[in-house]
Amino acid sequence: MKLSTRARYGTRALLDLALHADSGPVRLKDIARRQDVSLQYLEHLVAPLIGAGLVSSIRGPRGGLVLGKRAGEIKMSQVVEVLEGSTAPVECVTNPDTCNRSATCAVRDLWVEIKDTVDGVMASLTLAEMVERQKKKEETKAEMYFI
Amino acid sequence: MKLSTRARYGTRALLDLALHADSGPVRLKDIARRQDVSLQYLEHLVAPLIGAGLVSSIRGPRGGLVLGKRAGEIKMSQVVEVLEGSTAPVECVTNPDTCNRSATCAVRDLWVEIKDTVDGVMASLTLAEMVERQKKKEETKAEMYFI
DNA sequence: TCTAAGTATACAAAGTTAGTCAACAATGTC
DNA sequence: GACATTGTTGACTAACTTTGTATACTTAGA
Numbered sequence: 001m002k003l004s005t006r007a008r009y010g011t012r013a014l015l016d017l018a019l020h021a022d023s024g025p026v027r028l029k030d031i032a033r034r035q036d037v038s039l040q041y042l043e044h045l046v047a048p049l050i051g052a053g054l055v056s057s058i059r060g061p062r063g064g065l066v067l068g069k070r071a072g073e074i075k076m077s078q079v080v081e082v083l084e085g086s087t088a089p090v091e092c093v094t095n096p097d098t099c100n101r102s103a104t105c106a107v108r109d110l111w112v113e114i115k116d117t118v119d120g121v122m123a124s125l126t127l128a129e130m131v132e133r134q135k136k137k138e139e140t141k142a143e144m145y146f147i
Numbered sequence: 148m149k150l151s152t153r154a155r156y157g158t159r160a161l162l163d164l165a166l167h168a169d170s171g172p173v174r175l176k177d178i179a180r181r182q183d184v185s186l187q188y189l190e191h192l193v194a195p196l197i198g199a200g201l202v203s204s205i206r207g208p209r210g211g212l213v214l215g216k217r218a219g220e221i222k223m224s225q226v227v228e229v230l231e232g233s234t235a236p237v238e239c240v241t242n243p244d245t246c247n248r249s250a251t252c253a254v255r256d257l258w259v260e261i262k263d264t265v266d267g268v269m270a271s272l273t274l275a276e277m278v279e280r281q282k283k284k285e286e287t288k289a290e291m292y293f294i
Numbered sequence: 295t296c297t298a299a300g301t302a303t304a305c306a307a308a309g310t311t312a313g314t315c316a317a318c319a320a321t322g323t324c
Numbered sequence: 325g326a327c328a329t330t331g332t333t334g335a336c337t338a339a340c341t342t343t344g345t346a347t348a349c350t351t352a353g354a
Contacts, residue, residue, distance in 0.1 A: 003236040060352030061298045089150040104288050106281035107158050117264050134253035141251050207321030208329045
């Protein structure tokens, strides 16, 4: 049930972008540095995000990335779907024809349940809420150092 | 978020075993045939199930596999855990030290939520319930042919 | 026209998965 | 006790996926 680094890094990159979106386009290079991902690998992860319209790019000097939609309109389920494909743990969930048992397989039903549950969790969370959570966590940490 | 074939085949094999458990030990060979898995590969999948006590083996002629516990005492979460390891989608969920952001990473919190949800679904379902479901599905299918 | 950015494609190293082969161990039956 | 039947184990490998790197290219602002 592992996620690939695509989804992990990509999600973090998008959150990083959202967190720094106030001050104009955010350079990939800066995201790469802050998130400890190589610039060249990050380029691969950003491409599908741009393709899906979650991110827009601005070329040339002073260019960079901006969100393609408002953060409140970006569901985390969509982000993971774009980066990683379906969250179905097994092929037959999305494509029943790949297994001739699908119609009468109780095990498949379990995988379907799991996919639906996972999607539910991620669909109920937007990037804007992730930004809030992240800010809150950083504040709390800062306070802890202060004390 | 893919499951490996270990978990898929292994789960099906265990359900198959539970379904045919009435008439004494079930031969691996028969499970392999019914489930379309090579005998030699299935042997590898069964090994950890035996190790975890979910299955017991009987050698020699008329031998085979039997359940190591009552089906009602076998949670599906345990089955998947034995076959596949933790359901955590990301390493840092079970082992926060693998990433120095863990303490202040909102993304990690999301992965934790997902793991807990998945575990919840699978922990609330026993092998006995899977057997019931499977029988019901087969009955329903038989009826459909009859009509 | 120079430079700072993103874009695209090809390639490759490393690791994982899925599966086979082959020798072995235990046990019931005749 | 010989033999057939069943499970056990470990070595090995082919294929695939992941995780990157390298390189050449495009766009656009100063």
